[in-house]
Amino acid sequence: MKTYILRRLLQMVPLLLGITFLSFLLMSLAPGDYLDTLRLNPQISAERIEEMKRQFGLDQPWYWRYFLWLKNAVCLNFGYSFQYKIPVWDLISARLFNTFIVALAAMVFAWTIAIPLGVIAAIKRGSFFDRLSGFFAFAAISIPEFFLALLALWFALVSGWFPVGGLYSVDYDFLSPLGKVADLAHHLVLPTLVLGIGGIASLMRLMRGNFLEVMRAEYVTTARAKGLDERRIYFKHVLRNAINPLVTLFGYSLAGLLSGAFLVENVMGLPGLGRLTVEAFFAKDVYLVMASVVMASVLLILGNLFADLMLAFVDPRIRYEK
Amino acid sequence: MKNESSVQTREVSPGRLAWGRFVSNRVAVVCLGFLVFLYVCAPLAPFIAPYGATVNNLEQSFHPPTPLHFADARGGFSLWPSVKGTTLTDRANTKYETVPGTVYPLKLFPRGDPYRLLGLIPCNRHLFGVEAPGRIFLLGSDQFGRDVFSRLVIGSQVSLTIGLVGILIVFPMALLVGGIAGYHSGWVDTGIMRVSEIIMSIPGLYLILSLRSSFPTSLSSTQVFLMITVIFSFIGWAGLCRVIRGMVLAEREKPYVLAARGLGQGHFRTILRHILPSTFGYCIVAATMSIPGYILGEAALSFLGLGIQDPDTSWGLMLAQAQSHRVLVSFWWILSPGFAIFAVVLAFNFLGDGLRDALDPKMKDNR
Amino acid sequence: MSEETILDVRNLRVSFWDRGVEVRAVDDISFTMKRGETLAVVGESGSGKSVTAMALTRLLPEPPARYQGGQILFRGRDTLSMAPAELRAIRGARISYIFQEPASSLNPVFKIRSQIAEVLRLHRPEIRDHRTEIIRLLDLVGIKDPALRLDDYPHQLSGGMQQRVMIAMALACQPDILVADEPTTALDVTIQAQILALLRDLKSRMGMGILLITHNFSIISGIAEKVAVMYRGKIVEFGPAAEVIRHPQHPYTKALIACIPKMGARQRRLQTIDHEAIA
Numbered sequence: 010m011k012t013y014i015l016r017r018l019l020q021m022v023p024l025l026l027g028i029t030f031l032s033f034l035l036m037s038l039a040p041g042d043y044l045d046t047l048r049l050n051p052q053i054s055a056e057r058i059e060e061m062k063r064q065f066g067l068d069q070p071w072y073w074r075y076f077l078w079l080k081n082a083v084c085l086n087f088g089y090s091f092q093y094k095i096p097v098w099d100l101i102s103a104r105l106f107n108t109f110i111v112a113l114a115a116m117v118f119a120w121t122i123a124i125p126l127g128v129i130a131a132i133k134r135g136s137f138f139d140r141l142s143g144f145f146a147f148a149a150i151s152i153p154e155f156f157l158a159l160l161a162l163w164f165a166l167v168s169g170w171f172p173v174g175g176l177y178s179v180d181y182d183f184l185s186p187l188g189k190v191a192d193l194a195h196h197l198v199l200p201t202l203v204l205g206i207g208g209i210a211s212l213m214r215l216m217r218g219n220f221l222e223v224m225r226a227e228y229v230t231t232a233r234a235k236g237l238d239e240r241r242i243y244f245k246h247v248l249r250n251a252i253n254p255l256v257t258l259f260g261y262s263l264a265g266l267l268s269g270a271f272l273v274e275n276v277m278g279l280p281g282l283g284r285l286t287v288e289a290f291f292a293k294d295v296y297l298v299m300a301s302v303v304m305a306s307v308l309l310i311l312g313n314l315f316a317d318l319m320l321a322f323v324d325p326r327i328r329y330e331k
Numbered sequence: 332m333k334n335e336s337s338v339q340t341r342e343v344s345p346g347r348l349a350w351g352r353f354v355s356n357r358v359a360v361v362c363l364g365f366l367v368f369l370y371v372c373a374p375l376a377p378f379i380a381p382y383g384a385t386v387n388n389l390e391q392s393f394h395p396p397t398p399l400h401f402a403d404a405r406g407g408f409s410l411w412p413s414v415k416g417t418t419l420t421d422r423a424n425t426k427y428e429t430v431p432g433t434v435y436p437l438k439l440f441p442r443g444d445p446y447r448l449l450g451l452i453p454c455n456r457h458l459f460g461v462e463a464p465g466r467i468f469l470l471g472s473d474q475f476g477r478d479v480f481s482r483l484v485i486g487s488q489v490s491l492t493i494g495l496v497g498i499l500i501v502f503p504m505a506l507l508v509g510g511i512a513g514y515h516s517g518w519v520d521t522g523i524m525r526v527s528e529i530i531m532s533i534p535g536l537y538l539i540l541s542l543r544s545s546f547p548t549s550l551s552s553t554q555v556f557l558m559i560t561v562i563f564s565f566i567g568w569a570g571l572c573r574v575i576r577g578m579v580l581a582e583r584e585k586p587y588v589l590a591a592r593g594l595g596q597g598h599f600r601t602i603l604r605h606i607l608p609s610t611f612g613y614c615i616v617a618a619t620m621s622i623p624g625y626i627l628g629e630a631a632l633s634f635l636g637l638g639i640q641d642p643d644t645s646w647g648l649m650l651a652q653a654q655s656h657r658v659l660v661s662f663w664w665i666l667s668p669g670f671a672i673f674a675v676v677l678a679f680n681f682l683g684d685g686l687r688d689a690l691d692p693k694m695k696d697n698r
Numbered sequence: 699m700s701e702e703t704i705l706d707v708r709n710l711r712v713s714f715w716d717r718g719v720e721v722r723a724v725d726d727i728s729f730t731m732k733r734g735e736t737l738a739v740v741g742e743s744g745s746g747k748s749v750t751a752m753a754l755t756r757l758l759p760e761p762p763a764r765y766q767g768g769q770i771l772f773r774g775r776d777t778l779s780m781a782p783a784e785l786r787a788i789r790g791a792r793i794s795y796i797f798q799e800p801a802s803s804l805n806p807v808f809k810i811r812s813q814i815a816e817v818l819r820l821h822r823p824e825i826r827d828h829r830t831e832i833i834r835l836l837d838l839v840g841i842k843d844p845a846l847r848l849d850d851y852p853h854q855l856s857g858g859m860q861q862r863v864m865i866a867m868a869l870a871c872q873p874d875i876l877v878a879d880e881p882t883t884a885l886d887v888t889i890q891a892q893i894l895a896l897l898r899d900l901k902s903r904m905g906m907g908i909l910l911i912t913h914n915f916s917i918i919s920g921i922a923e924k925v926a927v928m929y930r931g932k933i934v935e936f937g938p939a940a941e942v943i944r945h946p947q948h949p950y951t952k953a954l955i956a957c958i959p960k961m962g963a964r965q966r967r968l969q970t971i972d973h974e975a976i977a
Contacts, residue, residue: 228802237816306537309533
């Protein structure tokens with residue numbers, strides 16, 4: 010198992026090289042740079058612009074800049090943000106936590122709702138509940154996430170029950186530890202709902218499909234022939250087998266949520282990685298965008314690795330040894 | 332003999348069987364009908380819309396939807412619907428009041444804003460409208476006093492075509508590349524798979540953003556449209572290509588393929604005649620299911636201000652106005668493009684589901 | 699061997715319904731089994747033999763299956779009219795099953811120890827020391843070093859071993875009837891012989907009856923006392939095994955027996971069954 014993990018981690022190296030190269034190439038193909046807006050400012054002299062250009066290394070060809078960036082990135086130095094004039098890493102780590110909290114909340118919410126619903130729909134296949142939940146699932150995966158976010162925002166504005174945007178109240182720093190948790194939870198309700206609903210729908214359908222498939226397996230007949238009652242058949246023999254394939258989704262969807270929160274963060278004003286990236290993108294803050302892309306990709310790759318390991322953990326048939 | 336009925340079985344082609352299964356799914360058929368209707372309407376959009384998409388009138392910013400009245404000028408009942416005239420009474424709070432006695436009956440095929448039908452024929456007739464000073468806003472007006480319904484109808488052209496154009500580019504590409512990769516394992520396969528891995532390892536929206544950055548910020552709408560399809564094709568082929576490769580890989584070792592090879596058939600012909608057709612059912616379903624992705628992607632980009640630009644119209648762009656809290660609370664009709672996206676995506680999802688049941692009966696029991 | 703009749707199937711009819719279309723799988727069959735007796739039910743795929751086996755304890759999923767009529771009297775009580783709890787007390791304890799594919803009949807995610815323990819916990823709650831009992835059972839079915847196999851998962855065992863585990867599980871409660879549904883079909887020929895020998899041995903040691911479902915006439919000699927030949931949902935021939943094999947009456951039985959390839963016989967083609975001639 011250790012060699013397997015090591016091999017997978019090593020495989021990440023060329024993958025990350027490819028990802029960074031591709032993103033850097035694309036970013037540098039873009040016409041214009043960060044200094045464009047400054048050039049329009051009559052108070053900044055042309056000499057100053059030239060100086061900044063040298064300072065930011067924007068006078069170098071892109072492949073040379075990529076090389077320099079890579080050299081620094083290996084030492085976890087992702088450069089400085091043009092806009093904020095502080096290391097990119099500091100900016101990202103502050104935002105990453107917020108994105109992670111929201112994604113995790115959405116994920117826990119989705120899983121705790123979706124698994125039982127999927128199982129019930131499978132057991133009561135063809136019933137009114139099954140059809141209703143199926144319709145709900147289709148509707149849920151068809152709503153654009155940013156539209157759902159708009160609707161949630163509308164609800165927050167009209168009802169006044171939930172804070173509009175942001176993750177923390179203004180007086181957050183002055184609250185007691187318990188008060189902080191409560192404040193965060195209050196802010197998290199709507200983003201969790203918005204991000205979780207799509208997940209509930211797809212997970213529920215998958216769970217239902219897997220469950221139905223396993224219900225027809227021969228070992229379920231064996232279990233029945235042993236004299237087990239239906240409850241134990243469903244919740245021991247069927248569930249364990251039906252849930253295994255979903256485990257791979259766990260890592261994947263966490264990473265997916267990290268980047269899926271992108272639009273929702275923008276609409277709901279959450280101070281997360283996605284919003285930071287979009288703003289940096291508009292400002293052509295190249296190193297900040299690069300670092301976000303790398304960050305998100307690393308999370309996705311690690312999420313997949315984690316998922317594969319989880320699967321090996323729950324399914325005795327899978328062993329990664331060679 | 333008891334099984335007499337089984338003796339009378341007719342030969343039915345797989346296509347007919349699939350069609351029979353599809354038709355028995357009422358929801359999918361309704362969705363297909365709905366989509367066909369939309370696709371018929373889309374090319375005629377400028378005719379169906381009472382106004383042009385870019386015609387603004389700042390005196391009628393955020394005008395609420397005009398209800399249809401069934402009354403004539405004297406207040407008596409009339410079968411023919413009409414709208415009432417309004418004036419802006421409170422500029423600060425955008426309040427409109429009806430002007431008593433002003434009634435504009437609905438007119439069929441009136442002259443209005445000029446446009447080119449199907450992009451060619453100059454024309455100024457519209458399906459419906461009202462006499463000049465009156466205006467009909469079925470879904471209200473936006474910030475610049477443009478008719479939301481007209482913009483919605485004309486904007487449907489973008490959302491409806493983007494998916495079709497996208498799959499027309501992606502599928503042939505993925506079939507070809509995936510087919511080659513699966514059939515000739517070796518360095519070709521390895522290379523293709525590594526590249527697709529890189530593309531798939533960058534979270535979707537970040538990749539879209541990076542790709543978007545390599546195009547100039549301001550483009551004409553046609554250019555934006557082309558750009559979006561290129562971006563989505565660049566992303567979309569990777570995942571599909573891997574699936575097709577997997578299917579080809581599995582199919583390659585099947586006895587009937589080995590038999591074709593054993594009979595001396597060439598590689599290219601074997602791929603084309605024997606292997607790729609087995610992926611046909613999957614491809615149709617996957618294509619239908621992937622269309623919503625294009626629609627949602629375009630909407631998201633335009634929503635962020637990176638896609639179609641004002642004054643042109645697209646559903647995502649129209650929703651961008653709702654980002655202002657004031658607009659969101661006071662002018663609900665600005666959200667209507669969101670419901671349009673929802674309806675179209677839902678229809679495609681149901682259609683795809685119906686197609687999957689029809690083309691892959693093995694799957695049906697699990698759904 | 700006692701003369702007590704342990705199983706009495708009378709006019710059993712089972713159908714499958716699919717969207718209003720009835721397919722009769724078992725069409726009015728009757729047979730009896732005495733305690734400790736082995737009955738082989740022989741027939742081709744689709745003849746209804748497996749459905750009969752599953753019907754004994756109502757194992758067929760309903761719907762689509764429907765029990766259209768008849769009785770299945772097990773020790774004088776009709777299993778078709780029993781309450782679910784009563785039925786569960788019989789399944790795995792008094793009538794137990796082994797199936798064709800041992801690989802897919804064992805749950806892949808549980809250790810074999812826990813899969814056997816499940817039966818013990820359910821039907822023999824008086825047993826405290828599961829480990830010893832499971833080792834005894836595994837030893838009984840001829841698994842070497844049973845203590846080392848306890849924590850294995852099914853996929854770590856060979857096909858023959860898996861089937862032995864299935865048998866151990868089926869024998870855990872000393873059943874009156876062991877239903878063996880094509881127990882050797884998925885196995886290699888040498889393993890087939892071993893499993894059949896094991897069944898024969900266990901039968902004489904434990905005095906249980908075996909309902910052996912098979913499509914292969916050649917494996918029943920030496921194990922079955924009686925034979926029922928099924929064809930299209932009906933029993934077309936029923937009698938002592940030796941008698942049926944030596945003097946088959948029904949044309950289908952004759953055809954089936956003719957299909958067995960004989961050693962040394964100079965045949966260029968294997969015999970097939972001509973259904974037109976039988977029907």
